Amino acid sequence: MRGAQDARQWCWRWRRNPLRRRDDVFEAWIVLIVWTVIVLGGTLAGLITSHAADASFTRLRQDRHAIPAVLTESSGSALPAGEGAVYDHVRAAVRWTAPDGSPRTGRALVESGRKAGSPVVIWMDSEGQLATAPPSAGAASTESTLLGVGAAVSLGGLVFALGGFARWRLDQRRYDRWGREWERLGPQWGHKTP
Numbered sequence: 001m002r003g004a005q006d007a008r009q010w011c012w013r014w015r016r017n018p019l020r021r022r023d024d025v026f027e028a029w030i031v032l033i034v035w036t037v038i039v040l041g042g043t044l045a046g047l048i049t050s051h052a053a054d055a056s057f058t059r060l061r062q063d064r065h066a067i068p069a070v071l072t073e074s075s076g077s078a079l080p081a082g083e084g085a086v087y088d089h090v091r092a093a094v095r096w097t098a099p100d101g102s103p104r105t106g107r108a109l110v111e112s113g114r115k116a117g118s119p120v121v122i123w124m125d126s127e128g129q130l131a132t133a134p135p136s137a138g139a140a141s142t143e144s145t146l147l148g149v150g151a152a153v154s155l156g157g158l159v160f161a162l163g164g165f166a167r168w169r170l171d172q173r174r175y176d177r178w179g180r181e182w183e184r185l186g187p188q189w190g191h192k193t194p
Contacts, residue, residue, distance in 0.1 A: 023170050030170075034163030041159065042152040050148030057140035064134045069096035069122045072105065074115050088112055094122055106130050 072093040089109045098104050108122040108130050125131040135143065 021174075023174055027167055027170055030163055030166050034159055037159045038156040042156040045155045046148040046152030049151035050144045053144035053147045054140060057135055057144060060134040061137070061140070063126045064123050064131050066121045066123055066133075067096055069094040069108070069120050071110065071114055071116050071118045071120055094120060096122060098128065109133075 072095050074092070088111060090112045091107045092110050092114075093105060094108050094110065095103060095105050108120075109132060110120045110122070114120065123131045123133045134140075
């Protein structure tokens with residue numbers, strides 16, 4: 001019994017009622033459209049973003065490959081990355097052999113604290129340029145999920161704000177109408193007490 005009464009109160013704008021105004025119907029449609037777009041559009045935006053990010057990370061993993069190299073200088077100590085955190089990779093000069101057999105040199109991210117002459121692994125892209133290591137499958141999955149959730153929440157927040165603005169405009173219109181009606185009908189109620 002209580003559930004049916006709550007549903008009637010919740011859906012009062014949809015029922016026929018002599019007191020229902022046209023603005024109430026507009027507001028009901030705005031609320032319905034906003035929540036539909038938040039749920040369905042947010043889900044769709046999240047899934048599309050997540051799949052696009054996952055495909056991008058997969059292309060990165062396919063495009064980049066690890067090759068052995070040798071440090072030509074010591075890699076120094078780790079750099080502080082913030083409160084208590086230490087970033088354990090630094091840029092250092094390395095030497096490697098290209099696929100055509102020619103020696104190459106460059107600066108790449110390597111583990112810190114390594115001595116010159118130490119073997120290291122560097123990453124190259126399909127064009128033979130030094131690159132960063134691609135994200136692991138687990139890290140890519142986590143990041144694409146977070147990007148999808150972020151896209152869904154962003155779209156939902158934007159739509160919710162637009163719906164709130166539309167409802168605010170309806171309220172302002174109602175207040176203006178009430179003010180005009182009061183100005184028209186107020187004097188008919190008789191004299192005002194001082």
